[in-house]
Amino acid sequence: MTASPRGISLQLLIALAIMVSTLLMGGGLAWQGYRGIQETLVAAAGDAAQQLGRTINEQAQRLIDPAKSSIRLLAYDSLSQADNLPQRLERLPLLVESLEANKMLSTAYVGYPNGEFLLVRKLRSAELRKQMQAPSNAAFLVQSITLAAAGEMVGEWRFYDRELGLLKAQVKADYRYDPRTRPWFQSAMQNTSTVLTPPYVFFTTRQIGLTLAQRSLDGAAVLGMDVAVDDLGSETQNLRLTPGTEIAVTDGQGRVVAYPDLDRVLVKSGETLRLARIDELGVPSLSQLHASAIEGSKPRLFQADGQDWYGMSLPLSTFADQNVQVLLAVPAKELLAGARKVLFEQTLSAAVLIIVLLLVGWALGRRIGGPLRALADQVRALAGFDFGREVGVRSRVAEVGELSHVLRRMAGTIQNFQSLTLTLSRETQLDSMLGGVLTQLVEATSVASGAIYLHDESGLLRLASESNGQDYPKELNLEAESHADLAEAVAHELELRGHCLALPLNDRSNQLLGVLVLQLQSEHEREEVRAPFRRFVEELSGAAAVAIETRQLIESQQRLLDAIIKLLADAIDAKSPYTGGHCERVPELAQMLLDKAIADRGPYADFAMNEAELYEFRIAAWLHDCGKVTSPEYVVDKATKLETLYNRIHEVRMRFEVLWRDAEIDYWQGLAGGGDQEALQLTLERCQAELQEEFTFIAGANVGGEFMRDEDIERLRHIGQRSWQRHFDNRLGISHDEAERFAGVPQVQLPVTESLLADRPEHVVPWGERKPPVEKDDPRNVWGFDMRLPAQAQNYGELYNLGIRRGTLNEEERFKINDHIVQTIIMLSTLPLPRQLKRVPIIAGNHHEKMDGTGYPRRLNKDDMSIAERVMAIADIFEALTAADRPYKAPKTLSESVKILAFMARDQHIDAQLFRLFLTSGVYREYGERFLRPEQIDEVDIQPWLAMIDGL
Numbered sequence: 023m024t025a026s027p028r029g030i031s032l033q034l035l036i037a038l039a040i041m042v043s044t045l046l047m048g049g050g051l052a053w054q055g056y057r058g059i060q061e062t063l064v065a066a067a068g069d070a071a072q073q074l075g076r077t078i079n080e081q082a083q084r085l086i087d088p089a090k091s092s093i094r095l096l097a098y099d100s101l102s103q104a105d106n107l108p109q110r111l112e113r114l115p116l117l118v119e120s121l122e123a124n125k126m127l128s129t130a131y132v133g134y135p136n137g138e139f140l141l142v143r144k145l146r147s148a149e150l151r152k153q154m155q156a157p158s159n160a161a162f163l164v165q166s167i168t169l170a171a172a173g174e175m176v177g178e179w180r181f182y183d184r185e186l187g188l189l190k191a192q193v194k195a196d197y198r199y200d201p202r203t204r205p206w207f208q209s210a211m212q213n214t215s216t217v218l219t220p221p222y223v224f225f226t227t228r229q230i231g232l233t234l235a236q237r238s239l240d241g242a243a244v245l246g247m248d249v250a251v252d253d254l255g256s257e258t259q260n261l262r263l264t265p266g267t268e269i270a271v272t273d274g275q276g277r278v279v280a281y282p283d284l285d286r287v288l289v290k291s292g293e294t295l296r297l298a299r300i301d302e303l304g305v306p307s308l309s310q311l312h313a314s315a316i317e318g319s320k321p322r323l324f325q326a327d328g329q330d331w332y333g334m335s336l337p338l339s340t341f342a343d344q345n346v347q348v349l350l351a352v353p354a355k356e357l358l359a360g361a362r363k364v365l366f367e368q369t370l371s372a373a374v375l376i377i378v379l380l381l382v383g384w385a386l387g388r389r390i391g392g393p394l395r396a397l398a399d400q401v402r403a404l405a406g407f408d409f410g411r412e413v414g415v416r417s418r419v420a421e422v423g424e425l426s427h428v429l430r431r432m433a434g435t436i437q438n439f440q441s442l443t444l445t446l447s448r449e450t451q452l453d454s455m456l457g458g459v460l461t462q463l464v465e466a467t468s469v470a471s472g473a474i475y476l477h478d479e480s481g482l483l484r485l486a487s488e489s490n491g492q493d494y495p496k497e498l499n500l501e502a503e504s505h506a507d508l509a510e511a512v513a514h515e516l517e518l519r520g521h522c523l524a525l526p527l528n529d530r531s532n533q534l535l536g537v538l539v540l541q542l543q544s545e546h547e548r549e550e551v552r553a554p555f556r557r558f559v560e561e562l563s564g565a566a567a568v569a570i571e572t573r574q575l576i577e578s579q580q581r582l583l584d585a586i587i588k589l590l591a592d593a594i595d596a597k598s599p600y601t602g603g604h605c606e607r608v609p610e611l612a613q614m615l616l617d618k619a620i621a622d623r624g625p626y627a628d629f630a631m632n633e634a635e636l637y638e639f640r641i642a643a644w645l646h647d648c649g650k651v652t653s654p655e656y657v658v659d660k661a662t663k664l665e666t667l668y669n670r671i672h673e674v675r676m677r678f679e680v681l682w683r684d685a686e687i688d689y690w691q692g693l694a695g696g697g698d699q700e701a702l703q704l705t706l707e708r709c710q711a712e713l714q715e716e717f718t719f720i721a722g723a724n725v726g727g728e729f730m731r732d733e734d735i736e737r738l739r740h741i742g743q744r745s746w747q748r749h750f751d752n753r754l755g756i757s758h759d760e761a762e763r764f765a766g767v768p769q770v771q772l773p774v775t776e777s778l779l780a781d782r783p784e785h786v787v788p789w790g791e792r793k794p795p796v797e798k799d800d801p802r803n804v805w806g807f808d809m810r811l812p813a814q815a816q817n818y819g820e821l822y823n824l825g826i827r828r829g830t831l832n833e834e835e836r837f838k839i840n841d842h843i844v845q846t847i848i849m850l851s852t853l854p855l856p857r858q859l860k861r862v863p864i865i866a867g868n869h870h871e872k873m874d875g876t877g878y879p880r881r882l883n884k885d886d887m888s889i890a891e892r893v894m895a896i897a898d899i900f901e902a903l904t905a906a907d908r909p910y911k912a913p914k915t916l917s918e919s920v921k922i923l924a925f926m927a928r929d930q931h932i933d934a935q936l937f938r939l940f941l942t943s944g945v946y947r948e949y950g951e952r953f954l955r956p957e958q959i960d961e962v963d964i965q966p967w968l969a970m971i972d973g974l
Contacts, residue, residue, distance in 0.1 A: 079338045082251065085126050086234070089249045090216050092120040092127070093236045096245045101132055102238030107168050107178075110140050114186060117142040118162060120247070128224065128231070129248045133201025135211075137175060139167040156181045157189045167199055175200075201244070210235035210244040221251060221279045221346070223288060223295045230279060230288075230297070251279070264356040270308050271338070274345030276300045300349070307331050307351035323354065330354035401429065452573040456487040459566050464489045467559060469540045474527075475512070476536040476570075483512065483537060494539070505534050512537050525560055527567040535570050538563045587644045604901060609643035611949050612897035615936070618943040619889060625935055629889055634858040639890050642865035646894060648846050678717045680746050681778070685709040716741045720779075726830035735825045742779030742821055749773040763787065781819030789815045796844055796879060805847055808881040812837050843870050844879050861888075869894035874930035884933060892933040896940060899923065899932065906955050916950050917962045924967035934971040941968060 101113040110132075117130045121144045131141035143163045145151045154163055160181040170176045177197025181190040201207045209217045219233040231250040238245060271280035277297040278286075289298040300312045310326035311333040321332035333351040456474050464472045471490035475483035475498060483498040498515060502508035505526035513524035521542045527535040540559065592606065616639060619626045631639065689706040693699055723730065723738060730738075749772055753764055763784040795802035796809040812834045817823075826832055831839065847867035855862055868891040871877035873884040884892070903922060906913035914922070920941070927934040940946060941964040950959045 082338060085251055086218070086232075086249055088124045089127055089234050089247050092124065092130075093216060093234050093245055093247050096120065096130075096132075097236045097238045099238075101245070102240055102243035107140070107166055110166070111164070111180075114142065114164065114182075118144075118186065121162075124249075126231075126250045127247055128229065128250060130246070131201075132243050132245045133204070133207045134243050135202065136169055137167070137200050137202055138169055139165075139199055139201045141165040154179075159183050160189055162186070165194075165197065165199075167197065206233045206235040206246050207244045210237045210246070211241075213237065220273050220275075221277075221297070223297060224248060224250070228288070228295060264352055266353040266356050268305050268307050268349075268351045270300065270303065270305070270349045272300055272312065272347060272349060273297075276312060278303055279346060305351075307333065308349050311335065311349050311351050321350075321352065326351070452570070452577065453486065455569065455573060457489075459569070460487045460489050463538075463562060463566070464540070466562075467540065467555070468543060469523075470543055471541040473539040474536060474566075475539065477534045486536065505532075508534070509537050512539060523556065523559060525556075525563045527563055527570060529567060529571040535567055535574070538566065584641075584644075587641060590645070590648055604905060605644065605647050607901050607905070607953055608646060608894075608897050609640060610953070611901055611945070612643045612893050613640065614945045614949060615893050615897060615940055615943075616890065618939055618945055619893065619936070622939060622943075624939075626889070626939070631890075638859050638861055639865060641859060642862045642890075643894065643897075645850060645862065646846065646866040646869055646898065647842060648849055648866070678713055678778075681713055681744065682710055684746070685713070716744075720824065723824050726826060726828070730825060730827045735827075738779070738824055739821060742777055744778040745775045746778060747773045747775050759787075760784070779820045779824065781817075781822045785818040785820075785822070786814050787816035787818070794841060794844065796841070805844075805851065805880075807844060807847075807879040809837075809840070809844070809879050840870070840878055843867055847879070864888075865890050865894060869898045871895065872931045873933055877931075884930075889936070892936050896923070896932050896936055899926070900940075900946070900949070904950070904954055904958060906958065913955065913958055915958045915960045916946060916954070917960050920946060920962050920964070920967060924970055927971050938968060938971055 096116070099113060099116060101110060101116070104110040104113065120130055121127050121142065127144070128146075129141055129143045131139065133139050141164070143154075143165065145154065145156055145160050145163055148158075150156075151158065151160055154160075156163060161184040162182045164180040164182065166178050166180070167175050168178070175198070177194040177199075179192050179194050179197070180188060183189055206217065206219050209219075214237065216234055216236045219235075221230055221232045223229070224231050229250040231248055233246055233248055235244055235246040237243075269282070270278055272278055276299050278300055279297065281303060286298060286303050288295045289302060290296075301309045303309070306327040310324060311331070312335075314322075314324055314333075321334045324331055324333055330353075331351045332354055333349070336348040336350065338346045338348060460472050460474055471488070473488040473494045474486045476486045478484055481499075481501075483500065485494055485496050488494050494516070498512060500508060500511045500515065502511050505528060509524040509526045513522040516522045516524070516539060523540045523542055525538045527538055529535055538559075588606075616631075616636075619629055620631060622629070685706055689702050692702045719737065720741065722728070723734065751772065753761065753769075756764075763786070767783050792815065794811070795804075796807040797803065797811050798808040800807075814834065816834050817832060823832055847863050850863035850866055853862075865888070868880070868882060868887055871880065871882040871887060871891070872895075873887075873892075875881050875883035880886075900919055900923060903914045903919040904916070923932065923937055923940075926932045927937040946962070947959075
């Protein structure tokens with residue numbers, strides 16, 4: 023009888039399949055793991071290199087930024103205007119203070135366009151004092167070059183002690199130095215910002231450093247400082263990634279600026295020292311790296327000196343103009359040592375696993391086939407990201423059943439991880455994020471309950487979130503030497519509720535953020551589960567800690583931004599008593615009205631704003647007048663018509679005094695000539711009475727309290743026709759700007775008879791290059807402004823200003839006041855605002871627009887403006903009407919202010935519908951009770967005003 027062909031048994035087939043597949047998979051995974059670890063190590067090295075570059079860059083900034091701050095302050099000092107050495111030495115304490123404040127500064131100096139020069143050097147060592155032939159107790163050396171009366175340059179050295187007492191002064195005939203020929207002077211004169219020279223070796227101190235130069239504010243001088251940067255070399259020594267790592271900092275010409283071995287950096291050239299070139303450093307890896315010009319964010323493999331290296335170059339933004347970069351070379355054998363060790367361990371583990379699985383497959387193969395195929399399909403679905411499919415099979419084999427149960431839990435855990443990851447990435451509020459993360463974590467780990475405690479500034483642990491209804495203490499006051507000990511103390515404190523696992527939550531700087539507490543089930547107590555479970559939870563808690571740190575950082579940055587914005591608003595309010603607390607109160611009032619509009623179930627039932635939009639509105643409200651920082655204070659505070667930087671009524675009064683004396687002189691001259699004393703006395707008294715009365719009229723007109731009628735202006739011109747004689751040149755002692763305005767005015771022969779009051783050509787200040795882009799057809803106007811621009815920037819004419827019909831501001835000054843909103847829009851538009859704050863310039867800049875399109879600066883009408891913008895307009899006006907802290911006007915009561923707003927609504931200057939809500943919601947009274955004086959809060963009958971706006 024023919025024997026039936028025998029097939030391969032399932033047991034053997036599974037065993038062989040497991041062995042072969044495990045061999046292939048193990049080898050592949052081992053190689054893939056090796057490559058992955060290799061790439062990870064290289065990527066980590068790249069990240070570490072980037073951090074290294076940032077660290078060196080920050081170190082350079084810490085060296086240079088204080089010097090920049092000092093030199094920018096000096097740019098505003100009067101030192102630039104000093105004409106001679108004594109005047110310059112008066113500012114010596116300021117230069118010394120700058121040197122004392124920054125130990126990296128070796129010298130501070132100033133050069134002048136005429137070739138004069140002043141340098142202050144701190145004598146930090148006995149060697150330097152000996153080199154300079156200074157007295158033993160000398161602390162500072164002042165080197166100067168001044169222009170003598172005969173036209174030659176005179177050099178002089180002065181030595182001072184620490185209290186700036188002069189110890190020695192000597193003329194140095196051989197001291198010749200023309201700052202105008204130096205690159206730092208020429209570069210600074212061509213720039214308005216601080217300039218940096220390439221690094222070089224200081225001749226006197228043998229230090230590596232660079233020069234900072236800054237043109238003074240008035241352009242009359244250039245200030246400079248020498249900053250030592252040789253500390254960067256020691257910094258690179260501490261930042262090596264491996265023992266064999268080579269790090270150097272080079273400039274654009276390949277010169278070495280920083281290297282751990284300073285003796286290699288400095289090369290003697292004749293009698294001087296210079297910076298070594300990279301190929302002179304004696305480090306082949308760095309020379310090859312520099313020659314290869316390797317760039318990018320990841321290290322690149324290259325060969326040097328017979329071995330493999332990973333290298334990269336990192337530019338330093340602090341020295342962007344000098345093309346300074348960090349060269350980093352890491353030996354490949356040191357960088358990849360861990361990867362090779364892991365490859366060996368993985369290969370060994372794979373071999374052991376093959377043997378074990380072969381035995382297991384031989385014993386269980388016949389009972390696993392069917393359920394395993396089903397489980398394989400389910401696992402394949404999981405691998406294909408199908409996490410919604412049901413996982414699990416029925417099998418009499420306990421191992422298969424357990425595998426099915428584990429896979430079912432794994433699928434649930436993956437789903438929980440998805441939810442946890444989604445919560446970490448999308449939830450913006452810290453409290454909500456903590457609650458969601460804790461819930462998903464408890465479900466993923468199958469613990470009984472959990473809690474998260476956050477560490478506050480007072481040292482307490484405060485309960486931030488809890489799950490599954492456990493009653494955890496609201497706060498814990500525990501002390502421990504380390505974060506791990508603190509977590510153990512928390513677990514001990516909560517042990518009455520069952521066994522707890524408490525883990526510290528640390529940020530990336532290893533600062534304590536809080537503690538994660540998990541109430542364990544009995545299954546987590548088994549020895550074989552406890553350690554892996556703890557490691558698993560530690561990894562999850564690390565992700566949660568990073569998320570907490572990120573949310574706290576975002577919230578702290580937002581608080582910082584809010585504080586800076588409020589600081590700017592407070593500064594604007596404090597700048598002038600004529601604005602008072604306007605910038606602080608307008609946001610409060612605007613928010614009140616906006617909240618009523620959001621809650622309204624009438625015309626604004628469809629109006630809503632989310633949290634991001636509300637935050638955007640608050641920012642815009644606080645910044646709505648930020649452009650006032652550019653408004654001239656004398657214009658904002660102008661209390662009289664003739665006031666500029668001082669009140670010119672005193673000048674007019676002096677002319678009246680001259681006329682008074684002229685009248686007395688005429689009297690005495692007439693009396694001396696034999697005239698009738700009684701008639702002369704009568705003429706004198708009548709003339710002086712007229713002068714008194716006319717000056718009283720002019721002084722009253724100057725205050726601007728009354729409306730100027732046509733007859734008042736005519737009388738003003740009549741009085742101005744009085745003549746007086748000027749004997750002194752009005753072109754002496756004036757500023758450069760005033761002299762330019764006199765350029766086209768003919769010189770007159772003195773003495774000259776002039777009108778008492780006049781509008782003269784030199785009173786007119788043209789726009790020149792400062793013409794603002796506010797006209798509609800101006801090609802520079804990219805903001806859509808539509809304003810009428812006065813013909814000139816300013817007009818100081820006496821008749822012109824005294825003839826202002828209402829108030830004290832002329833047309834040009836009113837434009838300067840209105841220009842603050844233009845500057846607000848321009849300033850805010852230049853900010854790199856994030857997407858959720860892009861409308862801040864629009865909301866902040868449109869509160870002077872009117873519903874009928876007659877406002878400024880864009881002449882928008884109601885349809886062009888959002889509800890938020892219209893709310894800002896009402897808030898700005900109402901606050902200005904009721905403000906009690908403005909010295910130029912009395913505050914209005916609620917009823918007076920509401921009346922004015924009602925007529926503005928009637929005239930379509932403000933939104934009538936919003937004004938109705940303003941009245942019916944009681945916002946005006948709520949604001950008054952919070953911010954107004956008791957005497958301002960009177961009864962307001964809103965019905966007449968509602969009837970008036972309803973009839974529109």
